[in-house]
Amino acid sequence: KQEVTQIPAALSVPEGENLVLNCSFTDSAIYNLQWFRQDPGKGLTSLLLIQSSQREQTSGRLNASLDKSSGRSTLYIAASQPGDSATYLCAVSPDSNYQLIWGAGTKLIIKP
Amino acid sequence: EAGVVQSPRYKIIEKKQPVAFWCNPISGHNTLYWYRQNLGQGPELLIRYENEEAVDDSQLPKDRFSAERLKGVDSTLKIQPAELGDSAVYLCASSLWNTEAFFGQGTRLTVV
Numbered sequence: 038k039q040e041v042t043q044i045p046a047a048l049s050v051p052e053g054e055n056l057v058l059n060c061s062f063t064d065s066a067i068y069n070l071q072w073f074r075q076d077p078g079k080g081l082t083s084l085l086l087i088q089s090s091q092r093e094q095t096s097g098r099l100n101a102s103l104d105k106s107s108g109r110s111t112l113y114i115a116a117s118q119p120g121d122s123a124t125y126l127c128a129v130s131p132d133s134n135y136q137l138i139w140g141a142g143t144k145l146i147i148k149p
Numbered sequence: 150e151a152g153v154v155q156s157p158r159y160k161i162i163e164k165k166q167p168v169a170f171w172c173n174p175i176s177g178h179n180t181l182y183w184y185r186q187n188l189g190q191g192p193e194l195l196i197r198y199e200n201e202e203a204v205d206d207s208q209l210p211k212d213r214f215s216a217e218r219l220k221g222v223d224s225t226l227k228i229q230p231a232e233l234g235d236s237a238v239y240l241c242a243s244s245l246w247n248t249e250a251f252f253g254q255g256t257r258l259t260v261v
Contacts, residue, residue: 071249078254080240080255081242082252136194137250142189
């Protein structure tokens with residue numbers, strides 16, 4: 038059974054720092070992996086989607102990498118800003134049916 | 150283009166009472182998902198529709214939960230009777246077949 042783990046559960050860093058959020062999964066046979074952002078009281082916003090054949094995806098200050106063989110993905114945030122404060126969740130799809138299996142998320146606080 | 154719309158945003162009910170949530174997906178999206186998210190956890194899939202057909206309801210507690218998607222557009226999720234453990238955020242998402250899903254803002258349910 039696929040399990041997705043995100044460590045740490047919470048992270049607080051000063052504004053301007055570069056940071057890395059981690060996601061690990063137990064079964065390397067995934068179809069794709071996706072990173073989401075969730076703000077309090079709001080829904081989930083997709084940030085980056087990496088297909089199983091890809092190694093990384095970039096969007097602005099965000100870069101997500103995927104290492105299927107080791108069952109790991111990282112989300113790199115450059116030059117963090119207070120507006121980046123949110124909970125970041127990763128989710129994997131085991132097949133093309135887009136049934137997402139989720140991590141519990143990392144709550145990120147960027148201090149001004 | 151409007152996103153996924155859910156109502157109500159918040160609902161407080163007493164245990165043993167019924168409750169219903171409504172979701173209007175993005176126009177043209179044939180696949181609709183209902184998720185439940187407990188505090189500090191990732192979302193858990195309850196049911197997935199393709200058009201009017203529920204293609205995956207294995208995680209739906211069928212003794213008290215029911216869902217319908219008439220005409221393959223809007224969907225309702227019902228709980229009857231509600232229990233204290235049902236307190237959570239209920240998220241609706243939609244997609245075009247098995248492509249990337251877009252999430253609504255969710256309904257926060259509190260059962261007292």
